[in-house]
Amino acid sequence: MGWEYKKKYAKPFLIGLLAMVLVSLTACGTGNTESGGKGAQGTSSATPKEKVRVGYLLVMDDAPAILAHEADLYQKHGLDEEMQLFTSGTDMIKAIVGGQIDVGVLGFTNALTWLDKGADLKIVGGAQMGYHSLIVRKDSGIKSVKDLKGRVVASQQKGSTADIVWNGVVLKEAGLAPEDVPMQYVSPSVAVQSLTAGRVDAAFVFEPYDHLARATAGAESIYEVGKSWPFPCMVVIASGETLKKNRELVNRTLDAQKEAIEMLENSPEEAAKYLTPAFMKEEKLQTVEGGSVPAVQVIREAIEAQDFNWDITEDQIKKMQEIVGMMVEQGILKKEIDVRNALDLSWQTKASSK
């Protein structure tokens, strides 16, 4: 594989990526202060709306939080949301601990590492099941995880949820040791570019990068960890103090996100219409074949590929506990902690009985 391949694929992906970057930049500019500007339909505006500060990441995993904003669902539940964009769960958790935001949607492993250190945090609801796709170049000849022995793989930050399940689930299932597969830890966009440029043999990415790479960079997915080992990834987190002071605010935020999750699961078409502007600036993306694909379609596929859920089931709690075991094994946690101590499922109990 040479330059021909690179030239062919690099451009469409870069354009798609640029579109995403542009959006994320503008999201920084507007997302923080956008509030109440939308015509909230169907609410009697007699009561003033209560202000809530929601932390989110611009990734498809956080679609419930973003969609609730884009489709005015927070407003519908009597809230005036202020969306705060973060670039990593690590930053967001600090904002929750420091009281700069009321709730955040992020990977639960972040919450556990901070709980382990003594931070006062609670997991109050579910958002999304783990989705990490292993993509390779179509001509690479790599057909399964086993084929990765001695090959280089790009993944997110060491110590992130993706990295924990990569070592604890993906490699173990394939009978490989961590030292069999050299890793390069980079941002998902750099991961896909490095894959296209032939600098790595595979990339382990989440949405929308997975479908973006498939549509525009000639990549194919050979494995998705959530299919073979379903586990909860994104959850809703609030500080103990916020829950003490204003549980009602957290509950209403969860109600709004639950409605967003129902839309994502039942009418992805409609959800994609709301979400596309948040992720893509261009209406069409160039494909490798030289044609184009509507951005809405890429986003819809990314939504449909994922599994969003608002409740945290017994099975999922068991899976979380298993992940805690992996974190201890990988030296991220000093000792086993009981996941149940981190959960506060009172909203869920009420919501389920409705």
Next chain:
Amino acid sequence: MKGDRRVPFLLAIATLFLIWEGVSFLLPPYLLPDVPHVFARLWEEIRKGEFLVSLGNSFMRLGIGYPLACFLGGILGLFAGLSKRFAHYLRSIITILQSIPPITWIPFLVILFGFGNLPIVIVIVIAAFFPMALSVMNGTEGVERTHLEVARVMGASKKELLTRVYLPETLPSFITGAQVAFGNAWRSLIAAEMVGGAASGLGWSISYSGEIADMSGVLMNIVVIGTIASFLDHVLLEQIKRRLLHWRYVAGGERA
């Protein structure tokens, strides 16, 4: 360091530690561990040995990138002194490129050269080149015209002009350039390791510690980075400067 500067320097360090210790009383320990805790952690890490390997990797990258940047910046800066046109050309390039933070090249360099030390070394070179080249250019422009005239009258060739007039007269600017370049090189090294996919080094350790909520690890690395930079800049480079330019520091000398 001379005695009259040592006291304020030590006071500055003490002030920083006092502020840190004071703030650590106000914040929970998982957000800001206190000073003794972080030093205990440092001791533990040094004994483990992994930390020293990481440190060695950072130094290796710096040890290649920084001298290379000084050399390139110095040579081009000198040539700019000989040709007005080239000077304008070089200045324009520097003005355009200097506004771009060196770290932004990383993703691009990774795709171009693959992962490993090379992209990080290149970023160090880019970061340290500009101050060095600019300082030497300014130095060559400031060379006494009369000295040049005298040398020319006595029949000096271009080569002799460089070695006999320009080099000795621009030595101070080389050294100031090298000092500024060092600060840039060091900061870019850490930043590049944080994002460059390097799986070792001080910058990488910081970003990994941050990811796993290990604040004492983050602070320990910050202390190490600050200590090393101060030592190299204020002690080592300062000593070299005084050795080479001792005539400037003797009493009664100009610009003492």
